[in-house]
Amino acid sequence: MVSDTTLDDLPLRDDLRGHAPYGAxxxxxxxxxxxxxxxxxVPPEVVEAVVAAIAEQVPHLNRYPDREADALRDALAAFLRAQPASHGVPLTRGNVWAANGSNEVLQQLLQAFGGPGRTAVGFTPSYSMHPIITQTSGTAWVDGKRGDGFSLDPFAVAEQVRAAGGGTGADVVFLTSPNNPTGTALPLDVVEAAYEATRGIVIVDEAYAEFARPLGAGGTPSAITLLPGRPRLVVTRTMSKAFAFAGTRVGYLAADPAVVDALRLVRLPYHLSSLTQAAATAALAHADALxxxxxxxxxxxxxxxxxxxxxxxxxxxxxxxxxxxxxxxxxxxxxxxxxxxxxxxxxxxxxxxxxxxxxxxxxxxxxxxxxxxxxxxxxxxxxxxxxxxxxxxx
Structure with a gap:
């Protein structure tokens, strides 16, 4: 059906007018x-395992998927515990949440902790979806500034976090390590400074964490090491990059169990399909190969x-x-x-x-x-x- 209707002819939200959709x-x-x-x-042995896992689910597609994605979250927690940069932080299923790509995880975080009357701050240049997801959730966006060489200083970050929201402080803080598009990792003292400067949620986007340099060769530990005792800190990850699983759309986070409980309030029912859960769980069983x-x-x-x-x-x-x-x-x-x-x-x-x-x-x-x-x-x-x-x- 051909139509001459444009966005200007529709009752679109005013704060969305003039924006362009994300896309490369x-x-x-x-x-x-x-x-x-x-x-x-994807390596052949992983292909075989994923296909077999999906085949087991196909006869039962008449049923809804596991709403809690327990097997997948168990596998993700085990994977994170085993990572050297995480220093063996004892994560369990209760600390982990999964969704359709890390973008949906971020969207759920904004739905739960952002919204009208609340403010999020991020430090550009960084991942361009952060302000887009923020704005589509009705949250005000503050464009934080970086120093020379795209660096972030803990004192400057804390000052900008406190100044956000008209001086009331940011409700959501985005930090990215390694940062996209610069590729630079973030010292943990920046995360600590941001956390101390706000009563809101601090999100550390670690989509590229698996590619970081070793700890003894200039690399930095994961922000997962800071989770104990910090219930407002969230670390997001994805299976799209290092796992070569972009087409499956699986993202996840590590946080205090209370954060996971908050996301249950905003997630759509049965948001992760049985096929997605099966494919990702099978892939995690072959993490070394991937x-x-x-x-x-x-x-x-x-x-x-x-x-x-x-x-x-x-x-x-x-x-x-x-x-x-x-x-x-x-x-x-x-x-x-x-x-x-x-x-x-x-x-x-x-x-x-x-x-x-x-x-x-x-x-x-x-x-x-x-x-x-x-x-x-x-x-x-x-x-x-x-x-x-x-x-x-x-």
Missing amino acids: PQLEVSVRLNTNENSHD LATVEDTKAQRDRLVAAMPTLGLFALPSDANFVLVGGFDDAPAAWKALLAHGVLVRDVGIPGHLRITAGTAAETDAVLAALAEVVVEEERAAHPEDTDDDEEQA
Whole structure:
């Protein structure tokens, strides 16, 4: 059915008018490095286990799924307990909540702890969905500021958290570690400072935590280590990145059991399907196989960082599966030029910068080759007189 109706013709909420939906380009190119997906396919043994687990559920799809997702939450708690960066914090099912991607987890947190008359603060540049989810929940958004090199100072963070909401303090604080799009990890003293500065909820988004450097090599512990004794602290995670499970849509959090109880008040009934729960639980039983690609991804990330100076560019040290590259004269033009070479990266709106996902070794070869061409093209465009001189000499 064809219609001439636009959003302006509908009784849309006033606070949604003029906004654009979230979305990164989904283009059919040979090298897609724009959405921080894991470039490695799910291993065959995990495919077999997931298919078998789903097959067990199919005959019973006439029944609603387990509303509490107990088996999945048990598996997620066990996984988190085993992580070195978590220092063995004794998490149980009661500390864990799961939903359809970490975005739904964040949405539920805003539904429970945000809303009209309440304020959330985040520190840009960071994950662009944080303000979007905040605003769609009717919560006021405060755009916090970072220091030089996109850093966060605990004193500056605490001051901004206290000043939010007209001086009453933020009801929800977003911190991201490793941060998207910069890739930088967050010192735990920043989390502690934010927590002490508010009576609200502090959310640490750790979507890329599995890619962090080891603790003895410049890495930082997970904010999960701060959970004991801090009932207003929440750490969110996802299976989309390190687990190569983006298509399944499974996100989760670790927090005090009271936070989990609060989310039960706002979750939709039976929000996680039986198939999703079965697939994710089976995948967690093969976590080692799925996470085997993490070290390779980290190696390609570090390769990108090391290669940038040879191209006349620079990159921030990254604890994620992507690199923020700076030094472009015109980032949007460079993005288009890379696309013309069959390489799709992300223009995150920071002048002079592009974000590049760390993919396979072959994808790294391709993006470095394309970058070399683009840098030469930028140089020629900036100094056409040099090109003319070369032609005369030839």
